[in-house]
Amino acid sequence: MSKRKFRLANEISTGSNVVLNIIFVLISIVCLFPILLVIAISFTEEKQILLHGYNIIPREFSIKAYDFVLSAGDAIMRSYGISILVTILGTILSMSVITLYAYPLARSSFRYKNFFSFFVFFTMIFGGGLVPWFMVYSQLVRIRDTIWIMIVPYLINGFYVMIMRTFIKGSVPEALMESAKIDGAGEFRTFFSIVLPLLKPGLATIGLLSCLGYWNDWYLPLVFVTKRELFNIQYTMYQTLSSIQFLTSGSANFAELGKVLSDLPGESARMAIAVISIGPIIFAYGFFQKYFIKGLTIGAVKG
Amino acid sequence: MKRGLKTQIPFFFMLLPGVIVLLINNYLPMFGVVIAFQQYRFKDNFITSLLTSKFIGFKNFEFFFKTPNAFTVTRNTILYNLAFIFLDIVIPVAMAIMLNELRNKMGAKLYQSIIFLPYFLSWIVVSYLAYSFFSFENGFINKGILGPLGLEPANWYFEPKYWPFILTFFHLWKYTGYNIVVYLASIVGIDGEYYEAAVIDGASKWQSIRHITIPLLKPVMIILTLLAVGRIFNADFGLFFNVPKNMGTLYPATDVIDTYVFRALRNSNNVGMSAAAGLYQAVLGCITVFSANLIVRKIDPEKALF
């Protein structure tokens, strides 16, 4: 990138640029510091943590925490695999379902758009409760203990649908879609050849959020999955962290509590767990990010 | 009429997959909401259980209102959510605009990624970090900041008054990166020609933002607000339960509906009572969002949710 000696019209002044940069550096420190702290703790010797508390620079370096967490070796690899599979499959499918659903809602020529908007939005507020929901997947649509149970409940989501609808309305002028119709194109054709290319930032956004939603989820395996082979990485990690949470909450009172507690991971191992469960998803963020920053997609936006 | 309907059919096909999932995942279980009014006892199978369990009216709701804190937890939930709704618009929008204006694009990319990072930490882990800051004896704030400055250490976990600020800070810290993504995508989608035309007309940077960027972001802002308003009686459980370490001293400021219900029902498998709690939040949320949506409808029907 060659340095420009002048600034483009409508760019901010150098002075403002410096000020903004400083603001962001400060904010970044506040956001980054805790992450670094977590990483540092995960590499600290457990005894040092008990005696001296947390320190941004480990008092005594140790990889024992990771040894401990990864000692389950195969199981960890497998749950990573499950997470990745569910995330990729889920993201692709949910983006399709959501975008397809949002398109009619964005078209003024669709007479029932308010009804269907309400139809999806209502589900964000109202639910039947845990047990009935559990029953549906247990007795009716029997996909418990399969990959699908971790994908289907999140395929469509009022939040994403509404945002996507707004993106469509904002990125694609109604006139453009109308003119396509006049030219004889059906709705599907319009959708695929005109709307989608213009929707890249919106797709990237929902894609990223959906991707994160699938990757981070431990709730579906908690409620539905009983087969160890299908546990994803978040659930595996959550099981440990939450167990510790429960055992130290005062709600557990049984005589062997102390022994159980001492067998569970200490602070450094818990932080190692946190680091591991973040894992690859950081790269997914990088993948989607290029669609959010203007200046890197100038060509692509106007397809 | 037939011809009119024919043009609508492709739309129905597009909606079909989503509708099927919604029916299975959301609408079918809704029949179970009757449990909230029953003393659920199991008999033979689920349907029979639903039909034969004793109807007890609103008794399942009592545990929520019998507590001396019913008002406090509801008030806390609403106030925190109002603050979050407001701040979750103002701050991410401002930051998204600023990020978009930065001249060093590499820097912008970097800042945005870093600001997103906190989203990946679970609240349980955050509570450990918070404890290392706020603990009375050895916490970083008392020992590392207030001490050297000669100030009195504060007993953070005993003073409710600090916590609205502390919790709001953590909420923003975790979710701003997430919200920025949504707004940035909208900003990227704004046609560059608008800005070029504004420059030709002699508008300043600030004016272009005020008259182009913000109005074009309004639809997204309104939608996100309405979505949040619908959940104004639901709180972010992870945040309110873990970060204050479940300290009773802080309940007046940190207890929300979700944490109260969780504690009350934690060691009892009372299906009716948990259904009742969920129903209570849902009904109130519905009423609120319907009213809000109606107001938005009156002003600009295009921007309403439905």
Place this chain on the structure above:
Amino acid sequence: MKLNRKLLTRVFAVVLCLVFVLAGCGKETQPTSSETPSSTTPSSTEPSQSATPAAALDPVTLTFYCVGDSQDMSGIEKGVNEYLKDTLNITLEYECFGWGDTYTPKINPMLAAGDPIDIVFTSNWAANFRSNATAGYFTVLNDYIKKYPGVEQVLGSDFLNATQIDGKNYAVPTNKEKAHNWGFLLKKDLVAKYNIDLNSIKSLQDLEPYFDRVLAEEPGMTPLLSVQMDGPWHLLDWNTFSDDDVPGALYPDNRDTKVINQFLAPESVALYKQQREYYKKGYLHPDAATQDNFSAEMSTGKYFAFVAPMKPGKAVEMTQQTGVEWEEIFITPIVMSNREADGAMLAIPVGSKNPERAFMFIEKLYTDAKLKNLMNFGVEGVHYKWSDDKNYIIPIEESGYKTSGGWRFGDNFKDYLTVGEALDKAQQWEKYNASATPLLNLGFVFDATNVASEVAACKDVVQTYYKQLFTGSVDVDPTLARMEADFKAAGVDTLLQEIQTQFDAWLASKK
């Protein structure tokens, strides 16, 4: 990423396929049943015979869900299936789902929905035994207990029936300690340094002079460790009717049958005031109210004294666990209470398709040492090996398997010994159990159905105040006044009245 039509059409096709898959044929993974109870009944005149003649039993799958963190379940399952092939002929599906907040929310919906699970672990702190039993989620076991007497023989009728509700057994407790008491753990090196005569310590007051010495002579050391409810509160040893954080208790010395609110009793108030004095003097850690992990705190070695649940060999066990050396002193009298019985039990959910076979399996956990240790420690040679003197087993590190505790099911006393346990462990326990006084309400299970909201509200009041009061972190009188007011508003009187009524009725029926 070029969006082309082909890719999108393919995606769309996948979506349509998905719809059809969902609508029709999800994978069915529920265990199939091919057995009806009546076809495998051994004659009931054979007392302790629990194995039917080979080839008389159809193969059946049993699912068993338990608390714990275990790995390599398939290794155990294989071992068990092989071992039981000729007798019970089952295929075991055994899974452990962590503790508390990952186990209970998983099991509870399954129970409420009547899922066909065969055996579940339940207790007063996991899968809420009391509320699940009264809601009808567990099979009544009385007939099976009579038919397969092994369980009752090992447990003894008193202990077995301690968890009965209205004369019905909904679960069978683990055979482990049947009594409890509380005492002190003191840091061994300081005991030696101060020349403390352990027999002279009979109460917390007796330790006060040593607390002062610790404050004066040991920098950085806190005299008394108190975390949540694990502290001097336990020295009062209230005989509770429900969870620890629900009002309703009797005095532990069986003095009367009046149900009181233990949190407002004069002895408790005296304790709060004493703790407040201790906190001000510096005997307690300034962060005592926010600490939550007593095991980790003990491992730091920065505490002198801790109030702990006692048992034979406690000091040795704690030394192993924490890496710090401790001495033990028994303080409160040894009593037999409901807590021991409902701390670990196995139940058969009503949805089970093979309740009889499930019970036969459960019975074997009490009578068959080999099976019990298979389930607990794993397969010999794969997960553990014997020590040279054949007295202890040593876990094999590489197998990655770690037991979550043999106290969770069956007969705990049939477990093989691990390094550090006393060789005469069983005898020590017998002595301990035999010296216990049974409490008045042993065997009474409180049904909270009518007062569910009061229980929830009172629980909340306790949760709001107990940490500060138990650790002396706040002034007692104003807090106590607020707590009293909150209890009244939460309906504590209705709750106590309900407990008293049920208890009196139960007492009358026993006569």
